[in-house]
Amino acid sequence: MRAFIASVAALLLVLAAAPQLRAQDSAPGPLRLEISEGVIEPMPIALPPFGGPDGAVLGEQVRRIVKRDLEDSGLFRVIDEAAYLERPAGADMRPNFANWAILNAEALIIADAQVEPDGRLAVRMQLWDVFGERALGDGLGLRASPEATRRVGHKLADAIHLALTGEPGYFDSRIAYVAETGPKNARVKRIAIMDQDGANLRYLTDGGDLVLSPRFSPDGAYLVYLSYKGGHPRVRIMDVLTGRDQDLGGFPGMTFAPRFSPDGRKVLLSLARGGDSDIYEMDLASREMRALTSGPGIKTSPSYAPDGRRIVFESDAGGTQQLYVMDLGGGAPRRISFGEGRYGTPVWSPRGDLIAFTKILRGRFHVGVMRPDGASERLLTASFLDEAPVWSPNGRVLLFFRETPGPNGAPALWRVDATGRNLRRVPTATPASDPSWSALLP
Amino acid sequence: MTRFNLVSRLILAATLSAALAACSSDEAARGGADAAAGAGAGAGGATAAGQLDPGSIEYFRTAVGDTVWFDTDSAALSAEAQQTLRRQADWLLRNPGINAVIEGHADERGTRDYNLALGARRATAARNFLIGEGVAPERLTTVSYGKERPVALCSDESCWRQNRRAVTVAAGAPLS
Numbered sequence: 001m002r003a004f005i006a007s008v009a010a011l012l013l014v015l016a017a018a019p020q021l022r023a024q025d026s027a028p029g030p031l032r033l034e035i036s037e038g039v040i041e042p043m044p045i046a047l048p049p050f051g052g053p054d055g056a057v058l059g060e061q062v063r064r065i066v067k068r069d070l071e072d073s074g075l076f077r078v079i080d081e082a083a084y085l086e087r088p089a090g091a092d093m094r095p096n097f098a099n100w101a102i103l104n105a106e107a108l109i110i111a112d113a114q115v116e117p118d119g120r121l122a123v124r125m126q127l128w129d130v131f132g133e134r135a136l137g138d139g140l141g142l143r144a145s146p147e148a149t150r151r152v153g154h155k156l157a158d159a160i161h162l163a164l165t166g167e168p169g170y171f172d173s174r175i176a177y178v179a180e181t182g183p184k185n186a187r188v189k190r191i192a193i194m195d196q197d198g199a200n201l202r203y204l205t206d207g208g209d210l211v212l213s214p215r216f217s218p219d220g221a222y223l224v225y226l227s228y229k230g231g232h233p234r235v236r237i238m239d240v241l242t243g244r245d246q247d248l249g250g251f252p253g254m255t256f257a258p259r260f261s262p263d264g265r266k267v268l269l270s271l272a273r274g275g276d277s278d279i280y281e282m283d284l285a286s287r288e289m290r291a292l293t294s295g296p297g298i299k300t301s302p303s304y305a306p307d308g309r310r311i312v313f314e315s316d317a318g319g320t321q322q323l324y325v326m327d328l329g330g331g332a333p334r335r336i337s338f339g340e341g342r343y344g345t346p347v348w349s350p351r352g353d354l355i356a357f358t359k360i361l362r363g364r365f366h367v368g369v370m371r372p373d374g375a376s377e378r379l380l381t382a383s384f385l386d387e388a389p390v391w392s393p394n395g396r397v398l399l400f401f402r403e404t405p406g407p408n409g410a411p412a413l414w415r416v417d418a419t420g421r422n423l424r425r426v427p428t429a430t431p432a433s434d435p436s437w438s439a440l441l442p
Numbered sequence: 443m444t445r446f447n448l449v450s451r452l453i454l455a456a457t458l459s460a461a462l463a464a465c466s467s468d469e470a471a472r473g474g475a476d477a478a479a480g481a482g483a484g485a486g487g488a489t490a491a492g493q494l495d496p497g498s499i500e501y502f503r504t505a506v507g508d509t510v511w512f513d514t515d516s517a518a519l520s521a522e523a524q525q526t527l528r529r530q531a532d533w534l535l536r537n538p539g540i541n542a543v544i545e546g547h548a549d550e551r552g553t554r555d556y557n558l559a560l561g562a563r564r565a566t567a568a569r570n571f572l573i574g575e576g577v578a579p580e581r582l583t584t585v586s587y588g589k590e591r592p593v594a595l596c597s598d599e600s601c602w603r604q605n606r607r608a609v610t611v612a613a614g615a616p617l618s
Binding site: 183184185187210212213226231232233253254256257270272274275276277298300301314316320321344345358360363384385387388403405406407409434 | 515517543550551552553554555556558559560562563566567570585586587590591592593595596597
């Protein structure tokens with residue numbers, strides 16, 4: 001698996017930190033956007049056109065990606081460039097802060113772009129605290145092959161997110177989902193993969209077999225998913241780059257609801273047998289299965305805590321669908337959901353602080369979050385059918401699908417901040433369901 | 443109930459119209475809706491089915507009845523579902539060359555994984571009942587489709603109750 005990852009990295013992108021753009025010492029800037037429920041107003045920032053020999057064309061393509069990433073996050077507002085009084089020529093230029101302060105820009109991003117003799121695009125960027133009149137960080141230099149131009153934009157946006165919020169972004173990442181076409185009673189489903197912003201869409205299956213619930217490995221190189229290939233619903237594992245895939249063991253009964261462990265070595269899945277469904281942990285190297293639950297009832301939709309030592313899952317063993325946390329070292333499952341209604345599809349945040357879930361309450365479906373001990377439940381969305389939230393790599397945004405009712409109803413991907421703010425639809429080429437969000441790409 | 447079942451068996455051996463009469467009105471109503479959705483039995487097919495070979499798959503689908511329905515979140519077999527399954531078992535016992543896949547389905551008002559598990563539970567409930575009636579376990583397999591294959595497409599209870607179902611799909615050549 002490691003050799004494979006290395007080859008992907010070499011093929012797709014060569015990113016190298018450039019020498020520091022400036023030698024000056026810069027103390028940590030006072031400018032800091034705290035992500036909390038209190039953030040109502042996006043931070044105004046200036047993002048002037050890139051300088052450098054290739055700033056106008058390639059640089060502009062990169063700049064637009066940065067702008068859209070930052071604005072879609074809901075945390076930043078890029079001030080209209082028509083108002084800019086100054087056009088920085090290059091990333092090593094010290095700005096005239098008064099020209100940006102008058103626009104009320106709290107942060108200023110100056111960058112330039114140049115195609116090097118070997119054909120790679122080199123982009124340099126420096127971030128400034130306008131009112132503090134100081135550099136934020138040492139600057140960033142990226143080099144990328146022409147195929148990876150868009151990723152340069154996402155990497156810059158991630159760097160800006162990190163510098164201004166203190167937390168990693170989620171922009172250089174991918175989303176896998178199930179693309180749906182055809183009528184509701186004969187839906188054709190294909191696994192699709194795209195960049196977080198919708199670019200580079202590819203289909204990984206041809207629609208010949210019903211497929212559901214693709215989930216990324218932590219390194220993004222593999223997907224586990226449910227396929228009805230040969231008429232038998234089974235969990236399969238696919239190499240995203242080559243499309244090669246295989247059955248994850250030939251077990252009697254249906255296997256479903258797969259999810260990778262944080263270290264990528266194991267997969268949780270459900271096995272239906274005799275009317276009950278139980279959760280198993282499979283070691284990918286040996287393909288050995290270990291039962292984690294037993295007894296009557298439906299136990300499914302398992303997800304690991306980021307430390308890999310606990311899982312959260314849903315079970316109706318107590319009468320209705322509820323959420324349970326279980327220590328993999330031993331001990332009985334502990335119920336954590338106690339509100340009115342039914343709870344399903346729990347997913348542990350990569351930050352460890354929250355568990356997202358689907359809640360069915362009085363005929364409506366909600367995406368919500370609660371702490372791992374069940375406290376502080378909050379519902380973030382409501383509709384006829386909101387289902388299957390997954391976390392952004394930084395644990396700040398939830399992606400889920402929303403399906404509309406009726407014979408012509410169809411699903412679409414939506415996102416919402418874990419605070420409940422910034423609910424918006426994620427554009428896809430076809431109706432879409434069952435999203436999975438990769439980690440940040442290397 | 444036992445007496446009714448006996449009558450039902452006798453009727454099955456006789457004619458289609460009588461078999462349809464053995465259906466409850468509720469079941470007939472749902473079957474009719476299924477037929478409208480292009481999926482199954484109903485009064486509309488009765489005339490044509492009357493001339494069907496009783497050993498044919500089509501006869502099993504339309505006259506015997508290939509579908510049983512469930513309450514929300516339940517895999518419990520109603521009295522009506524048990525009657526249908528007894529007819530299915532009788533037919534399968536008369537046609538030993540034919541095997542069956544029992545498909546379990548759920549309505550759209552549940553989460554995907556849960557509905558897959560619920561469909562498996564429903565298919566298993568139907569299979570276990572058929573085995574209890576004497577059908578060899580080796581002839582009966584199950585598959586769950588969860589909420590993936592609705593037959594009725596509206597988004598209210600009138601459709602959802604048609605989709606909470608187990609369908610016995612008979613396949614193979616009847617022994618002559």
